[in-house]
Amino acid sequence: MLWLCIRLPALVREAHAASEREALERLAAWAYQWSSLVSYRPGAETADAAGAATGAAEPAPPLLWLELGASRALFGEPAALLARIKRELTRLGYSHACAIAPSPTAAALLTRIEEKRCVQERCVLTRGELRTRLAALPLTWLELPAETLEALRSAGLASIGEVLALPTAALARRFGPQSCQYLARLTAAASDPRPAFRLSESYRARYEFEHELREATGLLFPLQRLLQEFQGYLRARDCAVQRFTLELEHPARTVAVTAPAAAAATAVMIGLSTPARSAAHFLLLARERLQSIALAAPVRALTLRADTFTAPSIMQSDLFGGAAQPLGELSQLLDRLRARLGSESVQGFQCLADHRPERAYRLVAPQTQAAQTAAATPAPSAARPMAARPAALLPQPQRIEAPSTLLHGPERIESGWWDGAGVVRDYYVARAADGVQQWVFHDLTDDAWYLQGLWV
Amino acid sequence: MTVSAPAIAASIAELRARLTLLERAGNAGSSGAPGRRRDCGAGGNDEACALPSGHIALDASLPAGGWPLGALTELLGDATGIGELQLLIPALAQLAHAGRGIVWVAPPYLPYAPALAQRGLLPERLLIIRTTRPQESLWAIEQALRCPAMGAVLGWTAHIVDRSLRRLQLAAEAGGTLGILHRPAAAADEPSPAALRLRLRAAADGLALEVRKARGGRAGARLHLPRSSLARSSLEGRDAVVVHTSAGAGA
Numbered sequence: 001m002l003w004l005c006i007r008l009p010a011l012v013r014e015a016h017a018a019s020e021r022e023a024l025e026r027l028a029a030w031a032y033q034w035s036s037l038v039s040y041r042p043g044a045e046t047a048d049a050a051g052a053a054t055g056a057a058e059p060a061p062p063l064l065w066l067e068l069g070a071s072r073a074l075f076g077e078p079a080a081l082l083a084r085i086k087r088e089l090t091r092l093g094y095s096h097a098c099a100i101a102p103s104p105t106a107a108a109l110l111t112r113i114e115e116k117r118c119v120q121e122r123c124v125l126t127r128g129e130l131r132t133r134l135a136a137l138p139l140t141w142l143e144l145p146a147e148t149l150e151a152l153r154s155a156g157l158a159s160i161g162e163v164l165a166l167p168t169a170a171l172a173r174r175f176g177p178q179s180c181q182y183l184a185r186l187t188a189a190a191s192d193p194r195p196a197f198r199l200s201e202s203y204r205a206r207y208e209f210e211h212e213l214r215e216a217t218g219l220l221f222p223l224q225r226l227l228q229e230f231q232g233y234l235r236a237r238d239c240a241v242q243r244f245t246l247e248l249e250h251p252a253r254t255v256a257v258t259a260p261a262a263a264a265a266t267a268v269m270i271g272l273s274t275p276a277r278s279a280a281h282f283l284l285l286a287r288e289r290l291q292s293i294a295l296a297a298p299v300r301a302l303t304l305r306a307d308t309f310t311a312p313s314i315m316q317s318d319l320f321g322g323a324a325q326p327l328g329e330l331s332q333l334l335d336r337l338r339a340r341l342g343s344e345s346v347q348g349f350q351c352l353a354d355h356r357p358e359r360a361y362r363l364v365a366p367q368t369q370a371a372q373t374a375a376a377t378p379a380p381s382a383a384r385p386m387a388a389r390p391a392a393l394l395p396q397p398q399r400i401e402a403p404s405t406l407l408h409g410p411e412r413i414e415s416g417w418w419d420g421a422g423v424v425r426d427y428y429v430a431r432a433a434d435g436v437q438q439w440v441f442h443d444l445t446d447d448a449w450y451l452q453g454l455w456v
Numbered sequence: 457m458t459v460s461a462p463a464i465a466a467s468i469a470e471l472r473a474r475l476t477l478l479e480r481a482g483n484a485g486s487s488g489a490p491g492r493r494r495d496c497g498a499g500g501n502d503e504a505c506a507l508p509s510g511h512i513a514l515d516a517s518l519p520a521g522g523w524p525l526g527a528l529t530e531l532l533g534d535a536t537g538i539g540e541l542q543l544l545i546p547a548l549a550q551l552a553h554a555g556r557g558i559v560w561v562a563p564p565y566l567p568y569a570p571a572l573a574q575r576g577l578l579p580e581r582l583l584i585i586r587t588t589r590p591q592e593s594l595w596a597i598e599q600a601l602r603c604p605a606m607g608a609v610l611g612w613t614a615h616i617v618d619r620s621l622r623r624l625q626l627a628a629e630a631g632g633t634l635g636i637l638h639r640p641a642a643a644a645d646e647p648s649p650a651a652l653r654l655r656l657r658a659a660a661d662g663l664a665l666e667v668r669k670a671r672g673g674r675a676g677a678r679l680h681l682p683r684s685s686l687a688r689s690s691l692e693g694r695d696a697v698v699v700h701t702s703a704g705a706g707a
Binding site: 346351 | 567658
């Protein structure tokens with residue numbers, strides 16, 4: 001087994017989370033994309049005895065571990081993955097120190113090596129190498145009770161190497177079996193089990209602002225960060241979303257005396273035409289939506305929430321590129337248009353088999369091509385030849401004077417008596433004075449003339 | 457059997473136009489693989505790329521031999537219903553058959569799907585976008601032009617500043633799309649970055665066209681397309697080729 005440990009000295013502040021646990025869970029979900037075994041340990045304030053009693057001067061920061069041995073074939077050289085994870089952490093805005101070692105305890109210890117030293121010193125792959133690497137490190141870095149460290153120091157020991165050289169039996173007699181077990185875990189001589197973090201079934205990440213935000217555009221930067229982490233979670237679960245919600249939390253307006261009033265929230269639902277997991281695409285859509293809403297009240301916190309996930313079948317296409325690409329392009333275009341203009345502003349057409357012109361088509365939600373082939377609409381016009389129709393229709397037939405110049409016609413349409421919207425009409429092609437060709441009909445039920453279409 | 461004189465004159469004019477197109481294709485040295493328009497847009501300035509309009513006479517008077525792909529075309533005119541869409545239908549049907557979408561952004565009429573289906577525009581390829589403000593229309597046109605899944609984008613604008621036109625032209629180049637912008641006749645005198653500008657007027661039984669600007673060619677050509685030819689012209693039965701010519705070859 002090979003462990004990568006991330007030390008996060010300023011986690012809670014940088015995550016803008018309400019608690020350390022929340023921040024750790026969020027980052028653990030993100031880290032899950034590289035390892036199926038992720039574990040974390042909270043910082044000193046809430047840590048158990050082992051962490052609290054160290055001889056270190058500063059409080060122990062929270063730690064996050066990823067087991068790399070199992071995913072080595074997937075992600076290549078551990079040093080390369082280390083560099084990649086460091087890069088992404090920097091992008092997300094977390095200050096961090098990382099190290100790799102054959103045991104989680106040793107990896108945590110190696111994160112204390114100064115950042116400016118060579119990365120090789122913090123990346124130890126074998127047990128033999130680990131022993132030599134540890135030997136030179138100061139004794140005080142060991143996570144042993146303060147009095148044990150003091151006793152070792154007064155005995156004239158200074159480095160971890162000197163402690164490891166001592167006979168185990170003597171150590172156990174003098175300092176208790178816990179100290180020996182700790183040293184065995186450190187050198188990877190004994191097994192070092194860690195509680196495995198389990199990915200939750202639904203996603204929720206909350207970001208608290210230092211100051212209340214009054215402009216929706218101010219949400220974009222934190223949102224970008226949340227979406228990056230969300231993308232990591234989706235990769236970790238190997239799934240995609242078609243819908244997620246942004247909750248803008250407003251501070252409670254009235255200060256209730258009896259009970260703290262539940263803060264009001266604005267929920268912004270963001271839907272996609274095809275499942276996706278690209279943070280960049282999500283951000284684009286969210287930006288369009290956020291720009292169009294006016295904030296009712298200042299925003300105190302932003303929560304990203306997703307409950308339903310789908311298999312990533314379609315978005316796999318971006319791996320293969322080529323033929324599958326336009327489909328992705330189309331659905332991304334539809335998503336952008338709907339996000340900004342509203343979903344009812346973008347429509348497609350479907351032809352129906354009806355003789356009444358206004359009932360021979362239907363406006364439908366646009367489909368991506370995959371859906372089209374599944375539900376291909378039969379073209380009634382292809383099966384049954386009909387007289388020429390104008391390319392533009394008026395929303396409602398418009399009453400007009402009897403036209404002076406009729407070019408073609410009549411074409412009798414008598415239909416629909418069965419559904420209560422029956423028509424008896426004689427259709428003509430007419431020419432108006434300005435040269436515009438019109439499609440008009442003479443309604444035989446009320447003996448009036450109507451304009452219904454234009455030969456645009 | 458007698459043939460009327462105007463009919464003979466019309467056939468001669470058409471034959472002459474065909475000849476011009478053939479000569480031009482020969483000069484360019486590439487008859488073009490059918491349906492290929494990979495390098496349209498994306499900065500391919502040295503090689504114009506066009507889609508046959510389905511109207512022989514019009515193709516002959518356009519430098520690229522058809523509608524410029526990956527570029528903006530302006531249709532200048534004030535009336536709706538003089539055949540401005542009929543003019544485009546053969547090209548739009550061609551794009552729809554190639555699997556690309558046809559988008560109407562805030563049209564002044566409702567495109568009638570059964571009629572368009574009659575002319576080969578598959579209903580499932582059509583998209584209509586409604587907007588409430590001109591700014592939204594411009595944005596939607598630009599987004600659609602940029603999308604390679606789209607074949608043609610038809611937009612209507614009353615007032616548009618030069619900078620916006622440039623943005624649209626760049627978006628069309630990026631997406632390799634046919635951008636059709638309907639503008640009022642008064643805009644004909646303003647300069648424009650569009651690759652092609654046509655002034656449209658209703659004429660006796662047809663549509664009168666005037667080429668106000670054609671990138672890589674000469675402006676000034678005047679044409680008359682009768683209603684009857686507008687209504688039946690299509691690219692069916694002809695080689696559906698995209699003619700590639702180097703800019704200026706037609707000048």
